[in-house]
Amino acid sequence: MTGARVTAGALMVLAVAAVLGTLGYPGGAQGVPGPALVPRLVAVALLVTAGWLVARPDAPALHPLTARRARAIAVTCVSLLAYVALWDAVPFVVRTAVALLLFLRLLDIAWRPAAIAAAALSVSVFIVFERFLAIRL
Amino acid sequence: MPDPSLLLHALLSADTWLYVIIGVALGVLFGSLPGFTATMGLAVLTPFTFRVGADQALAMLLGLLVSAVFSGGIPAILLNTPGTPASIALAWDGYPMARAGRAGFALGLNAIAAFFGIVVSLVVLWAAALPLTQIALQFGPAEYFAVAAFGISTMVGASQGAVVRGLAMGFLGLLLASIGLDAISGYPRYTFGQPELLDGVSFIAVMVGLFGIAEVLMQMAGPPRPREGAAAALTGILPTWADVRRLVKPALSGTGIGVWIGLLPAAGADVGAIIAWDQSRRMSRTPEEFGKGSAEGVVAASTGANAGVGGSLVTTLALGIPGDSAAAVLIGALLMHGLQPGPLLFRNRPDLVATIVALVFMAALLTVLWGLLGARYLSHLLRLRDEYLWASVLAISLVGTYALNQSVGDVWTAAIAGLAGFALRRYGFPMGPLVLALILGPMAESNLRRALALSEGSLDIFVTRPISLLFLGLALLTLGWPLVKQLRHR
Numbered sequence: 062m063t064g065a066r067v068t069a070g071a072l073m074v075l076a077v078a079a080v081l082g083t084l085g086y087p088g089g090a091q092g093v094p095g096p097a098l099v100p101r102l103v104a105v106a107l108l109v110t111a112g113w114l115v116a117r118p119d120a121p122a123l124h125p126l127t128a129r130r131a132r133a134i135a136v137t138c139v140s141l142l143a144y145v146a147l148w149d150a151v152p153f154v155v156r157t158a159v160a161l162l163l164f165l166r167l168l169d170i171a172w173r174p175a176a177i178a179a180a181a182l183s184v185s186v187f188i189v190f191e192r193f194l195a196i197r198l
Numbered sequence: 199m200p201d202p203s204l205l206l207h208a209l210l211s212a213d214t215w216l217y218v219i220i221g222v223a224l225g226v227l228f229g230s231l232p233g234f235t236a237t238m239g240l241a242v243l244t245p246f247t248f249r250v251g252a253d254q255a256l257a258m259l260l261g262l263l264v265s266a267v268f269s270g271g272i273p274a275i276l277l278n279t280p281g282t283p284a285s286i287a288l289a290w291d292g293y294p295m296a297r298a299g300r301a302g303f304a305l306g307l308n309a310i311a312a313f314f315g316i317v318v319s320l321v322v323l324w325a326a327a328l329p330l331t332q333i334a335l336q337f338g339p340a341e342y343f344a345v346a347a348f349g350i351s352t353m354v355g356a357s358q359g360a361v362v363r364g365l366a367m368g369f370l371g372l373l374l375a376s377i378g379l380d381a382i383s384g385y386p387r388y389t390f391g392q393p394e395l396l397d398g399v400s401f402i403a404v405m406v407g408l409f410g411i412a413e414v415l416m417q418m419a420g421p422p423r424p425r426e427g428a429a430a431a432l433t434g435i436l437p438t439w440a441d442v443r444r445l446v447k448p449a450l451s452g453t454g455i456g457v458w459i460g461l462l463p464a465a466g467a468d469v470g471a472i473i474a475w476d477q478s479r480r481m482s483r484t485p486e487e488f489g490k491g492s493a494e495g496v497v498a499a500s501t502g503a504n505a506g507v508g509g510s511l512v513t514t515l516a517l518g519i520p521g522d523s524a525a526a527v528l529i530g531a532l533l534m535h536g537l538q539p540g541p542l543l544f545r546n547r548p549d550l551v552a553t554i555v556a557l558v559f560m561a562a563l564l565t566v567l568w569g570l571l572g573a574r575y576l577s578h579l580l581r582l583r584d585e586y587l588w589a590s591v592l593a594i595s596l597v598g599t600y601a602l603n604q605s606v607g608d609v610w611t612a613a614i615a616g617l618a619g620f621a622l623r624r625y626g627f628p629m630g631p632l633v634l635a636l637i638l639g640p641m642a643e644s645n646l647r648r649a650l651a652l653s654e655g656s657l658d659i660f661v662t663r664p665i666s667l668l669f670l671g672l673a674l675l676t677l678g679w680p681l682v683k684q685l686r687h688r
Contacts, residue, residue, distance in 0.1 A: 094650065
């Protein structure tokens, strides 16, 4: 229940920030609302609904995670962000093969099939996009 | 109405069949890859069509359009990762059905429903294009706002039982939709000085994040998929007569809604599918099964998406106004081939209208054959170990998002949407309302303010125009009905 409450709380913070963000926007003229009206109304509505969910989370029961699987998910999230951050710095095939190898190893796939799958997938995606669709990766 | 014998000219030409097959094959590729869209496929293919005549170009482009919208449903059903935005609603029931060991049935239903939706929409295109475009011509900002408001109101239905969470996600979607340059004043909102955000948040990138990346993380966090599901998936592709009788109603309502939404400029197959799914759920005798693998849900979403193709072509061809972004690219391609879509097209070139109807029919026929024959082989995908499927989805999702605009900013959007989507979905927040609000938010806001500018701030404009009043009434009914039902139960 704590996680559900934290998620709803994060939405409340976002809503407050969104309302504050509209304070400097110009007003409307001749009966036509300005650019602040809709985001401000929507943010207030989000604040109310998220506030309701903080008070009454009622989240569905979660499937229990093993420590090993929780760690795999956390590392996947971090490596996903690292993969995007290195997009322009490391060539596509190398970057993708390493990321996929890491991902498959995290999920307990043996070294050999993991390496073959990572290499095959990254090379085939590269060929489809670069050669057939002329999209520079 | 064009002479029906004109249809035979295209249908009996081996050359035309060849070009339609090329278009359909490319559509399968663009539709099946998450992040790729029919619009992108049309944009990529258009320059290559210069080497052939206008009729052959149309054959390839329409083949691609029809098969991409259909093919987007394949990863939606098998992997819960919609290939195109039009198949988001299809995943809501198609994927649970596949998880329950009925992937072949879901794929078969999708193929048949898609064919049904397209063929009925072609009849509309053939027979009722002119009268329908007269109605569409009466649409002004007030009517567009009312239609968008009605679409957004269906987020309660798309909340899958979690109404307050669904509303919160709808408001979050509307907030995300307001990022970028304000359509009326040009004032930048929530852009933080980043030029990438001036055009707003990329909807496709968000969709890939929410339904591709977040789905992989959800499956990693969930219970393992039962292996026996894969074996069962290979049987029962075709519906029985009892199924057919039960599914006629959602097929008809989905098709009607899809055609109507397709007719409206700026509201495409994605919106049509979601509204069709929601309305079928309301009319169903077993609404509680929707979202849990309902065959009615699959049929409604599939017909809603695919009938939108025909509806959109009516507006595109008869008015020269794009029904959605794919139709906008199609207009560009037609203009490049010296064809001017608009009211005169229907009067001056009945042969071309007949050719287009024949080409879409041929593409639909090839697509349904591919859908039915391929279902047996496609469902083999489920025999792969989950880990390899997840790796494939992650790699293709990220690269597909990059391919949109060749922008790393879009990849960041997808990655962040994926992580946020995982956190939200894990705690029971439904993604349907967020997507719906993200699609319809800009249309609703800009037309609300345009209508108020026309009426000098008076709200009367929304209730004195009959079409606007009708849709606002439907929106109120859609929002209020669940509350009334709850009160009745008490």
